[in-house]
Amino acid sequence: MPELPEVEVTRRALAAELTGGRIEGVIIRSPKLRLPIPPDLPLLLPGRMLREVGRRGKYLLLTCDDGRLIIHLGMTGHLRVLPTRIAAGKHDHLDLLFSGGRTLRFNDPRKFGTVLWTEGNPLSHPLLAGIGPEPLEEGFDGDYLFTLSRTRCVAVKQLIMNSSVVAGVGNIYANEALFRAGIRPARPAKSLSREECDSLAATIRLVLAESIHQGSTIMNFGVAEEPLRYHPLDFRVYGRGGEPCFGCGGMLEELRLGNRSTVFCPLCQG
DNA sequence: AGAATTACCTGAGCGC
DNA sequence: TGCGCTCAGGTAATTC
CATH class of the missing domain: 1.10.8.50 (Helicase, Ruva Protein; domain 3)
Incomplete structure:
Protein backbone atom coordinates (compact mmCIF):
# COMPACT_ATOMS: atom_id res chain seq x y z
CA MET A 1 0.00 0.00 0.00
CA PRO A 2 1.28 3.43 -0.76
CA GLU A 3 2.81 5.14 2.22
CA LEU A 4 4.65 8.43 2.29
CA PRO A 5 7.75 7.22 0.43
CA GLU A 6 5.68 5.73 -2.37
CA VAL A 7 3.64 8.91 -2.63
CA GLU A 8 6.82 10.98 -2.75
CA VAL A 9 8.31 8.77 -5.46
CA THR A 10 5.06 9.14 -7.40
CA ARG A 11 5.18 12.90 -6.88
CA ARG A 12 8.67 13.14 -8.31
CA ALA A 13 7.75 11.01 -11.29
CA LEU A 14 4.63 13.05 -12.02
CA ALA A 15 6.56 16.28 -11.68
CA ALA A 16 9.24 15.07 -14.09
CA GLU A 17 6.78 13.70 -16.63
CA LEU A 18 3.94 16.16 -16.61
CA THR A 19 4.96 19.56 -15.26
CA GLY A 20 4.16 22.13 -17.89
CA GLY A 21 1.76 19.80 -19.67
CA ARG A 22 -1.68 20.97 -20.58
CA ILE A 23 -4.81 19.01 -19.71
CA GLU A 24 -6.86 18.50 -22.85
CA GLY A 25 -9.49 16.11 -21.63
CA VAL A 26 -10.87 14.23 -18.63
CA ILE A 27 -12.54 10.83 -18.64
CA ILE A 28 -14.33 9.72 -15.50
CA ARG A 29 -14.95 6.01 -15.90
CA SER A 30 -16.08 5.28 -12.39
CA PRO A 31 -16.63 8.15 -9.96
CA LYS A 32 -17.37 5.84 -7.08
CA LEU A 33 -14.69 6.31 -4.46
CA ARG A 34 -15.16 6.79 -0.74
CA LEU A 35 -15.49 10.44 -1.66
CA PRO A 36 -16.92 10.55 -5.20
CA ILE A 37 -14.85 12.07 -7.99
CA PRO A 38 -16.37 15.49 -8.71
CA PRO A 39 -18.56 15.10 -11.82
CA ASP A 40 -17.60 18.51 -13.16
CA LEU A 41 -13.89 17.76 -13.61
CA PRO A 42 -14.36 17.34 -17.40
CA LEU A 43 -15.70 20.89 -17.47
CA LEU A 44 -13.19 22.39 -15.06
CA LEU A 45 -9.83 20.98 -16.10
CA PRO A 46 -9.37 21.12 -19.88
CA GLY A 47 -7.20 24.02 -20.96
CA ARG A 48 -5.34 24.25 -17.66
CA MET A 49 -1.62 23.69 -17.39
CA LEU A 50 -0.11 21.54 -14.65
CA ARG A 51 2.26 23.91 -12.90
CA GLU A 52 3.60 21.95 -9.97
CA VAL A 53 3.22 18.63 -8.19
CA GLY A 54 3.37 18.88 -4.41
CA ARG A 55 2.70 16.63 -1.49
CA ARG A 56 1.24 17.02 2.00
CA GLY A 57 1.50 13.81 3.99
CA LYS A 58 0.13 11.19 1.63
CA TYR A 59 -1.90 13.70 -0.35
CA LEU A 60 -0.64 14.71 -3.77
CA LEU A 61 -1.34 18.28 -4.84
CA LEU A 62 -1.45 18.79 -8.60
CA THR A 63 -1.38 22.53 -8.90
CA CYS A 64 -2.90 23.84 -12.11
CA ASP A 65 -3.82 27.33 -13.21
CA ASP A 66 -6.15 28.70 -10.53
CA GLY A 67 -6.74 25.49 -8.62
CA ARG A 68 -5.40 22.07 -7.81
CA LEU A 69 -6.32 18.44 -7.68
CA ILE A 70 -6.01 16.78 -4.29
CA ILE A 71 -5.27 13.08 -4.78
CA HIS A 72 -4.91 10.36 -2.15
CA LEU A 73 -4.04 6.81 -3.15
CA GLY A 74 -5.77 5.18 -0.21
CA MET A 75 -4.82 1.55 0.27
CA THR A 76 -4.60 0.32 -3.27
CA GLY A 77 -4.64 3.34 -5.53
CA HIS A 78 -1.96 4.07 -8.08
CA LEU A 79 -1.21 6.61 -10.74
CA ARG A 80 0.51 5.89 -14.02
CA VAL A 81 1.62 8.00 -16.91
CA LEU A 82 0.80 6.24 -20.15
CA PRO A 83 2.76 7.44 -23.16
CA THR A 84 -0.13 6.79 -25.53
CA ARG A 85 -3.82 6.17 -25.35
CA ILE A 86 -4.29 2.68 -23.93
CA ALA A 87 -7.57 0.89 -23.32
CA ALA A 88 -8.82 1.12 -19.76
CA GLY A 89 -9.13 -1.90 -17.51
CA LYS A 90 -10.77 -2.94 -14.31
CA HIS A 91 -10.81 -0.33 -11.54
CA ASP A 92 -9.54 2.44 -13.79
CA HIS A 93 -11.46 5.37 -12.36
CA LEU A 94 -10.05 8.45 -14.03
CA ASP A 95 -7.95 9.55 -17.01
CA LEU A 96 -6.43 12.99 -17.42
CA LEU A 97 -5.52 13.41 -21.07
CA PHE A 98 -2.44 15.59 -21.45
CA SER A 99 -0.98 17.38 -24.40
CA GLY A 100 1.33 15.17 -26.44
CA GLY A 101 -0.89 12.13 -26.10
CA ARG A 102 0.10 11.21 -22.56
CA THR A 103 -2.49 10.00 -20.08
CA LEU A 104 -2.40 10.19 -16.31
CA ARG A 105 -4.51 7.25 -15.14
CA PHE A 106 -5.86 6.66 -11.64
CA ASN A 107 -6.68 3.07 -10.71
CA ASP A 108 -7.96 1.95 -7.31
CA PRO A 109 -9.52 -1.49 -6.72
CA ARG A 110 -10.48 -0.85 -3.14
CA LYS A 111 -11.86 2.63 -3.68
CA PHE A 112 -10.26 4.14 -0.59
CA GLY A 113 -8.55 6.75 -2.70
CA THR A 114 -9.61 10.35 -3.21
CA VAL A 115 -9.64 12.77 -6.12
CA LEU A 116 -10.92 16.26 -5.36
CA TRP A 117 -10.63 19.71 -6.88
CA THR A 118 -10.14 22.88 -4.88
CA GLU A 119 -9.66 26.47 -5.89
CA GLY A 120 -8.90 27.72 -2.41
CA ASN A 121 -5.74 27.43 -0.35
CA PRO A 122 -5.18 23.66 -0.38
CA LEU A 123 -3.64 23.63 3.06
CA SER A 124 -6.82 25.00 4.58
CA HIS A 125 -8.93 22.37 2.86
CA PRO A 126 -10.76 20.29 5.49
CA LEU A 127 -8.85 17.16 4.51
CA LEU A 128 -5.46 18.80 4.94
CA ALA A 129 -5.98 21.44 7.61
CA GLY A 130 -5.54 19.14 10.60
CA ILE A 131 -2.47 17.25 9.42
CA GLY A 132 0.60 17.42 11.63
CA PRO A 133 4.13 18.41 10.60
CA GLU A 134 5.89 16.78 7.69
CA PRO A 135 8.27 14.18 9.13
CA LEU A 136 11.07 15.16 6.75
CA GLU A 137 10.82 18.89 7.35
CA GLU A 138 11.52 21.35 10.12
CA GLY A 139 9.12 21.04 13.00
CA PHE A 140 9.27 17.31 13.48
CA ASP A 141 11.92 16.25 15.97
CA ASP A 234 13.15 -5.80 2.70
CA PHE A 235 11.32 -4.89 5.82
CA ARG A 236 12.96 -5.84 9.06
CA VAL A 237 9.78 -6.59 11.01
CA TYR A 238 6.69 -5.74 8.95
CA GLY A 239 5.04 -8.96 7.79
CA ARG A 240 7.64 -11.08 9.62
CA GLY A 241 5.80 -12.13 12.78
CA GLY A 242 7.09 -15.51 13.98
CA GLU A 243 10.29 -15.22 11.95
CA PRO A 244 13.75 -14.62 13.42
CA CYS A 245 14.85 -11.11 14.32
CA PHE A 246 17.68 -9.85 12.11
CA GLY A 247 19.23 -8.29 15.16
CA CYS A 248 19.31 -11.06 17.74
CA GLY A 249 17.88 -14.15 16.06
CA GLY A 250 14.99 -14.40 18.51
CA MET A 251 11.44 -14.84 17.30
CA LEU A 252 9.51 -11.70 16.34
CA GLU A 253 6.16 -11.34 18.06
CA GLU A 254 2.94 -10.08 16.55
CA LEU A 255 0.03 -8.31 18.22
CA ARG A 256 -2.67 -5.83 17.32
CA LEU A 257 -2.67 -2.20 18.33
CA GLY A 258 -5.62 -0.09 17.24
CA ASN A 259 -6.64 -3.04 15.08
CA ARG A 260 -3.36 -2.81 13.17
CA SER A 261 -0.88 -5.62 12.77
CA THR A 262 2.14 -4.89 14.93
CA VAL A 263 5.41 -6.82 14.83
CA PHE A 264 8.31 -6.34 17.19
CA CYS A 265 11.27 -8.07 18.77
CA PRO A 266 10.72 -8.60 22.50
CA LEU A 267 14.48 -8.66 23.06
CA CYS A 268 15.67 -5.76 20.91
CA GLN A 269 12.73 -3.51 21.71
CA GLY A 270 12.81 -3.10 25.45
C1' DA B 1 -9.23 16.68 24.68
C1' DG B 2 -8.06 12.22 24.02
C1' DA B 3 -9.32 7.68 22.95
C1' DA B 4 -11.98 3.96 20.91
C1' DT B 5 -14.90 2.23 17.31
C1' DT B 6 -16.89 1.80 12.82
C1' DA B 7 -17.59 2.29 7.82
C1' DC B 8 -15.79 2.13 3.47
C1' DC B 9 -13.99 -1.76 -0.32
C1' DT B 10 -11.91 -5.83 -3.15
C1' DG B 11 -8.32 -9.27 -3.83
C1' DA B 12 -5.47 -12.73 -1.89
C1' DG B 13 -4.94 -16.63 0.72
C1' DC B 14 -6.73 -20.19 3.29
C1' DG B 15 -9.36 -24.59 4.79
C1' DC B 16 -12.48 -27.82 3.33
C1' DT C 1 -13.12 -26.15 -8.71
C1' DG C 2 -15.27 -23.35 -5.81
C1' DC C 3 -17.30 -21.72 -1.72
C1' DG C 4 -17.05 -19.09 2.45
C1' DC C 5 -14.24 -17.11 5.58
C1' DT C 6 -10.52 -13.86 7.30
C1' DC C 7 -7.33 -10.41 6.59
C1' DA C 8 -5.06 -6.31 4.69
C1' DG C 9 -5.43 -1.04 6.34
C1' DG C 10 -5.83 5.01 5.61
C1' DT C 11 -8.91 8.06 6.89
C1' DA C 12 -13.19 10.40 8.29
C1' DA C 13 -16.98 10.26 11.06
C1' DT C 14 -19.06 9.03 15.20
C1' DT C 15 -19.29 8.04 19.97
C1' DC C 16 -17.77 7.91 24.63
Missing part, protein backbone atom coordinates in the same frame (compact mmCIF):
# COMPACT_ATOMS: atom_id res chain seq x y z
CA GLY A 142 12.40 14.69 19.36
CA ASP A 143 11.51 17.88 21.15
CA TYR A 144 8.17 18.03 19.36
CA LEU A 145 7.42 14.37 20.04
CA PHE A 146 8.44 14.62 23.67
CA THR A 147 6.29 17.67 24.37
CA LEU A 148 3.29 16.31 22.54
CA SER A 149 3.42 12.86 24.14
CA ARG A 150 3.45 13.95 27.79
CA THR A 151 -0.34 13.75 28.11
CA ARG A 152 -0.89 10.74 25.83
CA CYS A 153 -1.63 7.33 27.29
CA VAL A 154 -2.07 5.70 23.89
CA ALA A 155 0.55 3.27 22.55
CA VAL A 156 3.48 5.07 20.96
CA LYS A 157 2.83 3.24 17.69
CA GLN A 158 -0.69 4.62 17.54
CA LEU A 159 0.62 8.07 18.37
CA ILE A 160 3.03 8.19 15.44
CA MET A 161 0.36 6.79 13.10
CA ASN A 162 -1.99 9.62 14.06
CA SER A 163 -1.93 12.01 11.10
CA SER A 164 -2.61 15.00 13.31
CA VAL A 165 0.62 14.21 15.18
CA VAL A 166 2.85 13.65 12.17
CA ALA A 167 1.95 13.38 8.50
CA GLY A 168 2.19 10.23 6.48
CA VAL A 169 3.49 7.56 8.88
CA GLY A 170 1.49 4.40 8.17
CA ASN A 171 1.60 0.93 9.60
CA ILE A 172 4.65 -0.35 7.75
CA TYR A 173 6.97 2.49 8.64
CA ALA A 174 5.64 2.77 12.18
CA ASN A 175 6.64 -0.86 12.73
CA GLU A 176 10.01 -0.40 11.06
CA ALA A 177 10.88 2.83 12.84
CA LEU A 178 10.02 1.47 16.28
CA PHE A 179 12.15 -1.61 15.67
CA ARG A 180 15.11 0.40 14.54
CA ALA A 181 14.74 2.79 17.45
CA GLY A 182 14.56 -0.14 19.87
CA ILE A 183 11.22 0.95 21.31
CA ARG A 184 8.39 -1.43 22.07
CA PRO A 185 5.28 -0.40 20.09
CA ALA A 186 2.82 -0.84 22.96
CA ARG A 187 4.66 1.51 25.30
CA PRO A 188 2.37 4.32 26.48
CA ALA A 189 3.47 7.41 24.59
CA LYS A 190 3.94 9.39 27.79
CA SER A 191 6.42 6.84 29.14
CA LEU A 192 9.03 7.68 26.49
CA SER A 193 12.11 9.53 27.68
CA ARG A 194 13.45 12.58 25.96
CA GLU A 195 16.26 10.48 24.50
CA GLU A 196 13.82 7.92 23.16
CA CYS A 197 11.77 10.65 21.49
CA ASP A 198 14.93 12.00 19.88
CA SER A 199 15.80 8.53 18.65
CA LEU A 200 12.30 7.80 17.39
CA ALA A 201 11.95 11.05 15.47
CA ALA A 202 15.36 10.57 13.89
CA THR A 203 14.54 6.97 12.99
CA ILE A 204 11.22 7.87 11.41
CA ARG A 205 13.04 10.37 9.23
CA LEU A 206 15.71 7.81 8.41
CA VAL A 207 13.41 4.99 7.31
CA LEU A 208 11.26 7.32 5.22
CA ALA A 209 14.26 8.95 3.56
CA GLU A 210 15.89 5.59 2.87
CA SER A 211 12.79 4.24 1.23
CA ILE A 212 12.29 7.36 -0.89
CA HIS A 213 15.89 7.12 -2.03
CA GLN A 214 15.69 3.46 -2.94
CA GLY A 215 12.27 3.83 -4.50
CA SER A 216 13.55 6.60 -6.72
CA THR A 217 16.26 4.38 -8.13
CA ILE A 218 13.88 1.67 -9.36
CA MET A 219 11.03 3.79 -10.61
CA ASN A 220 9.44 2.30 -13.71
CA PHE A 221 6.72 4.84 -13.94
CA GLY A 222 6.03 4.81 -17.63
CA VAL A 223 5.57 1.09 -18.08
CA ALA A 224 1.91 0.60 -18.76
CA GLU A 225 1.78 -3.16 -18.54
CA GLU A 226 3.30 -3.51 -15.13
CA PRO A 227 2.16 -2.14 -11.83
CA LEU A 228 4.50 0.36 -10.25
CA ARG A 229 7.21 -1.24 -8.23
CA TYR A 230 7.37 0.12 -4.75
CA HIS A 231 8.96 -1.01 -1.56
CA PRO A 232 12.52 -1.77 -2.50
CA LEU A 233 13.38 -2.45 1.11
